[in-house]
Amino acid sequence: MNPFTASIALAIVQLCSSLIMAGVFLSTPTERCTRYWALSGVLAAFSICLIVLVQAGSTGIWRAAGLLVGNTSLFASCIAAWSGLRSFYQRPARWWPWLFTVVYAVLFGALLAMDANFTQRSYLAIGAMQLVFFLVLMEFKTGLSGPQARRYARWTFGRGIGIAAMIILSAVYIARLVISSFHPEVFEPPRMSDLGVALVYLIPLGGSLLLSAALLMVYFERLVADKQRLATEDELTRALNRRELVRCGEHMLRDAVSKSSSLTLAFIDVDHFKHINDRFGHLVGDRVLASIAAVLRENCRDGDVLGRYGGEEFCAVFPGLNQFEANRIGARLIEAVRDHAFDHGQTVTISAGLVVLQPGQSQTWDALVHQADIALYRAKAEGRNAFRMAQVA
Numbered sequence: 585m586n587p588f589t590a591s592i593a594l595a596i597v598q599l600c601s602s603l604i605m606a607g608v609f610l611s612t613p614t615e616r617c618t619r620y621w622a623l624s625g626v627l628a629a630f631s632i633c634l635i636v637l638v639q640a641g642s643t644g645i646w647r648a649a650g651l652l653v654g655n656t657s658l659f660a661s662c663i664a665a666w667s668g669l670r671s672f673y674q675r676p677a678r679w680w681p682w683l684f685t686v687v688y689a690v691l692f693g694a695l696l697a698m699d700a701n702f703t704q705r706s707y708l709a710i711g712a713m714q715l716v717f718f719l720v721l722m723e724f725k726t727g728l729s730g731p732q733a734r735r736y737a738r739w740t741f742g743r744g745i746g747i748a749a750m751i752i753l754s755a756v757y758i759a760r761l762v763i764s765s766f767h768p769e770v771f772e773p774p775r776m777s778d779l780g781v782a783l784v785y786l787i788p789l790g791g792s793l794l795l796s797a798a799l800l801m802v803y804f805e806r807l808v809a810d811k812q813r814l815a816t817e818d819e820l821t822r823a824l825n826r827r828e829l830v831r832c833g834e835h836m837l838r839d840a841v842s843k844s845s846s847l848t849l850a851f852i853d854v855d856h857f858k859h860i861n862d863r864f865g866h867l868v869g870d871r872v873l874a875s876i877a878a879v880l881r882e883n884c885r886d887g888d889v890l891g892r893y894g895g896e897e898f899c900a901v902f903p904g905l906n907q908f909e910a911n912r913i914g915a916r917l918i919e920a921v922r923d924h925a926f927d928h929g930q931t932v933t934i935s936a937g938l939v940v941l942q943p944g945q946s947q948t949w950d951a952l953v954h955q956a957d958i959a960l961y962r963a964k965a966e967g968r969n970a971f972r973m974a975q976v977a
């Protein structure tokens with residue numbers, strides 16, 4: 585492939601990639617990250633087309649102006665991609681990389697004025713790009729931090745692809761710099777060798793496509809995670825919602841029955857919750873519910889399931905717990921809530937009904953819930969702030 589064909593391919597693909605990024609922005613105009621990414625795509629396509637055009641035909645001042653504008657907007661497109669990634673990972677915006685763009689333009693202009701050759705210009709261009717590649721790489725690597733991070737998977741395919749893209753781009757630019765220092769003829773048009781075409785056009789093209797794909801992927805991965813969470817999680821308490829609780833509970837029950845293992849179901853209700861609402865207001869009531877869910881979750885293991893059954897009722901499923909362990913978990917849950925320091929400064933208690941499916945027994949989900957509900961009713965009737973055990977008939 586000759587350099588001209590390769591550069592046309594590069595320009596066409598960059599145009600398509602910018603159209604995709606602009607399309608994502610148009611369908612999600614409120615998302616700040618897609619605004620940056622669309623800007624990045626448009627700048628990249630513009631700069632590549634401009635550079636290709638001036639390389640092909642212009643001379644003198646027009647060529648120099650085209651190279652200056654093209655290279656500066658290519659650099660700015662990388663800064664925009666990085667800014668979009670920062671916004672996506674909910675990090676504060678930074679202004680100083682945009683200042684670098686101005687400094688870069690001034691230095692590049694000075695090199696052109698001094699009639700610097702391709703290799704000399706490459707030192708500046710590649711050095712500056714390495715800095716942005718590093719920033720983007722670190723952004724992909726660190727990802728979300730803080731409380732937000734817990735809601736999303738730490739490592740995703742999109743992040744992996746993003747990191748790979750930055751490593752490829754960085755490596756190819758370094759290789760280009762090293763080779764052009766010793767064998768500048770590899771890159772000299774019109775005799776550019778196949779290696780030159782690969783390093784200047786084809787591999788960077790692959791890397792930048794991979795980067796665009798990674799940005800789209802991390803974005804859609806999060807959309808899907810959010811959609812999944814909205815469909816399965818209770819907004820207030822972050823416990824599973826009732827539909828998901830029943831789905832998971834039935835699955836765990838089928839598993840326990842088929843493996844002849846035990847399983848414990850706890851039905852939990854907050855004591856005198858109406859008083860809390862009446863005395864402190866519904867907002868405090870809401871916070872109490874969220875805190876109780878957090879306390880209950882802290883006392884569950886990884887494979888256990890906690891859901892909000894409705895109102896101030898929760899349900900927890902513990903696979904593999906026998907009668908003795910179920911008694912211990914019942915006492916632990918009651919004690920943990922009672923000992924928790926709630927924001928409104930009052931003690932809050934819960935009552936619970938527990939039912940244990942013994943190994944070899946078979947029961948339906950509804951029958952287990954019914955048994956636990958009867959046990960809960962006994963706990964309430966016998967003074968609250970306690971749990972009672974039911975036995976599967």
Ligand SMILES: Nc1nc2c(ncn2[C@@H]2O[C@H](COP(=O)(O)OP(=O)(O)OP(=O)(O)O)[C@@H](O)[C@H]2O)c(=O)[nH]1
Nearest residue numbers: 853854855856857858859861866867869870895896
């Ligand atoms: N703040 C708030 N209150 C809720 C929510 N869901 C249900 N409630 C309230 O929870 C209260 C439940 O009251 P009751 O069923 O009488 O039960 P209780 O006062 O806890 O009494 P016992 O269960 O007998 O100990 C009602 O006042 C509901 O309005 C919610 O999401 N937020």
